Amino acid sequence: MKLKTFGVEQWMNDYETTATYNLGETCVSPLSLQDLLALTHTDEAAFTNKLLTTRLTYGDIVGAPDLLENITHLYQHLSSNQVVTTHGAIGANSLALTTLVEPGDEVVVVTPTYQQLQSIPESIGATVKLLALTPENDYLPDIDQLTSLVSDKTKLIVLNNPDNPSGSLMPREHLQHIVNVAQSVDAYILCDEVYRHLTQTDDYSPSIIDLYDKGISTSSMSKVFSLAGLRLGWIASHDDAFMNTLFSHRDYNTISCGVINEMIAEVALANKEIILKRNRAIVRHNLQLLSDWVDQQPHISWLKPQAGTTALLQYDFDIPSETFCDQLFKATGVLLVPGAEFDVEHALRIGYAFEDAELQNGLNQLSAFMQTL
Template sequence: MKMKTFGVEQWMDEYETAATYNLGETCVSPLSLHALLSLTDTDEQTFTQKMLTTRLTYGNIVGAPELRAGITQLYQNLTPENVVTTHGAIGANSLVLTTLVDPDDEVVVVTPTYQQLQSIPETIGATVRLLALKPENDYLPDIAQLKTLVNDKTKLIVLNNPDNPSGSLMPQEHLQRIIEVAKSVDAYVLCDEVYRHLTQTDTYSPSVIDLYDKGISTSSMSKVFSLAGLRLGWVATHDEAFMKTILSHRDYNTISCGVLDEMVAEVALNHKDTLLKRNRDIVRKNLAILNDWVNSQPHISWVKPQAGTTALLHYDFALPSEQFCDQLFKQTGVLLVPGAEFDIEHALRIGYAFESKELQTGLDKLSEFMTGLN
């Protein structure tokens, strides 16, 4: 089975480990186990003793009951039976797409987005219709265009909210309008919500499954909870028939997630408000830093992100984005992701959710680099 090269992941694989200033990072400043236990006032000796004495067999096949109960608290009107754990959100997306999509189906996918959401349906042989997110629309899906892309063969509409790489966030009214289009052709809506809750305000950001019985949410412990090393995600849906099918398919590639990973995730979700406050404070502080920097740059423009941890920076130099980022890295040690990895040219994806000092220093290095391009 041939698949397209996964552009953004290949770029990160090549450059990330050697970066001095990793401005390509998308997770909020990662936590150690010690830091997590301290932040949540969890007795470290008791917890580590529990880990040391836990037998390393298969865990609960569909996910530890306590963990699934914790995940339900991130949504409205959800039960543990509506949730199954996976190997990260990347595993959740793959499982949903390979379970749901057949070669004769049609799938609508927003672009730019995480390439997996587009490339897997293409590899299956489905007809993939791209719904372009444009800066003039604040990178929100154009409902009129969406209506022209769906028909009675449309099995699935795929969204990413908040969007990676643009940082756009669909308000509930916009999401509801998309759902109405999906209902008109009886389509599922898969929404990769891995950055959900990392908002610039404290208002609740609705999930697609809060609003639609054929909605499917995927997410993980990586971005929002700073625990990417757990490699733990989930699929959530109210559609009982689809959940039954996905559990059958899951036996072929997952069986269960790690028992120790689920124990750590349970602690985090039991103290979700504490972690959300920490991480929202980080992204809000750093977005302000990034906003000030963008406003000082004559060659940079953007649509300011509303949520998540990433932004798209557009530049007016003639240099193609891969060449720009490669030269930047070699001269300064600053890692950015070329817009070309998202099929956008003369643009850069930047992450802003790590340590503020590293962000500011990396931006200063980027400014110096661009001065040399004049």
Template sequence: MKIEPFKVELWMNEHEDKAIYNTGETCVDSISMDELFEIAGLDKQDTLNELTQKRLTYGHIFGNPKFKKGIASLYETIQEEDITTTHGAIGANHLVLYSLVEPEDEVVAVLPTYQQLYSIPASFRATVKQHVLAPENNFLPDLTELKKQVSQKTKVIIINNPNNPSGSLMDREMLTEIVAIAKDANAYILSDETYRGLTQADIESPSIADLYEKGISVSSMSKVWSLAGLRLGWIATKNQEALQQCLLHRDHNTISCGMIDEELAAIALLNKEKLLMRSQKIIRENLKILDEWVAKEPHISYVKPQAGTVTLLYYDFDRSSRELCLDLIDNHGLLFTPGDCFEFENCVRIGYGCRTEELIASLNKFSEYLAKI
């Protein structure tokens, strides 16, 4: 099976370790086990003693019930039996596409987005139609155009909400309209919701799994919950046909997730309000800093993100995004992600979920660079 190289992952693999100023990171500032236990109000020694006594079996094949209960609490209508756990959201996306998309199927996917969402269906020899999100439309779908792209042959409509890399957010009204388009075609909607909940304002961020009987939500413990090292994600859907296909295929590539990882994730989601408050505080304070910085930089512009931890910074000088980012990392230790990793140019992706002092130092370094060129 041939597949397109995963541009953003190749870029991060090659350059992340060189970063002095890392604004390529997409998770909210990661926490340690010590910090997790402190946030949860647990006695560290007692908790570790309990964990170390567990026999390291395969654990719960379809996911630790405590973890799945925590996941279900993130939705309006999803129950524990509507969920299966995976190796990160990247594993969840792959499993859904691997389970549902066949050669000759038609898929409509937004662009820009996480590349696997359109490269994996293409590798299965599906016809992939790209619905390009434009900055002029705040990186939101053009519903008239989307309706034209979806046909009776469409198997899956793929969205990413909140969007990576733009930070746009589709509200309930827009999602409901997309559901109507999907219903007319009897198509699934796969929604990568890895950043769901990280809103700039105190507004809802509904899940497609709660809005549509053929809606499939994918998420993880990485971005919102600052626990990427657990490598845990999940699929949530009320559509039993889709879920059973995922479970059938899951036997071939997962069996189960790490039992200790799921214990820790269960602790985190039992304390989801505290963790979410921490994450929202970081991204909201950091976006204010980024917004003020953009306003002062004459050669930089952006569409202010509504959610998530990332956005695209556009520049007005003549240089490819890859050339610019290579210069920044190789000669200045400053890590951004080139826009060409998302099929866009004259822009770079910045992650602003890091420690505030790290963001300030990175922006100051970029300002020095811009002043010189």
């Protein structure tokens, strides 16, 4: 199986560890275990004793029961037997795609998005049709274009909501239109929802599985819950046929997730409202900082994100985005991700959900760099 080089991950691999200002970071300010226990008012001594005395054997095969139950509370109507844990959202996406997609299938995928969602179906031998998200349409899928792309051969429609890199958010009505299109050709919908809940308002953000029995949701502890180091994600769906096949495929690449990882995730999800309050406050405060900065930049334009932790910044300099980001990094230590890694030129992906001082200092360095161009 031949896979394309994973552009965004390779870029982060090459630059992230030596960055002075990591404006490529996409997780909300990460928590230490001590931070998590204090934030959730968990008895540190009792938890530490449980941690130290837990035998490091295989965990529950499909996920710890309490953890699965807590995951169901992130959705409107979900049973614990309709969710399974995975090695991060990246593992969830990979497992879902390799379970569903076969050579010759047609798959419709939004673009720009996380490259994995396009490249894995391509590597399997599917015909991948790209549904372009544009600023003119608020980076939302065009329903008429989607309708023209599907056929009776369409196995799967792949979405990312909120979208990485644009930060667009599909409201319930828009998702319902997409569901209607999928139903017309009896297609599944896989929605990478790893940024779901990181909204600019307190309204409930619907999942695809709230609206569609053949919907599949993937997510993780990384972005929303500030625990990327756990490498713990999940797949959720109401479709029994898909889930039964998924469990069989999972035996080949997962067996179980780590017992300690799931133990920590249980604490976080049992106290999800506390963490969501913290993290929404961070993304809302920092997005305002970023918005104020953009307003002062004559060479930068954008569509302000509605959710998530990332934004696409368009610039008007006559320089390719990889060259721009490489020169910026060498001159200032500021890490941004080139739009080219998402097949969008003259654009930069910025993350804004970490410490506000680092964001502001990085933006100041970016301003100074652009004055030299």
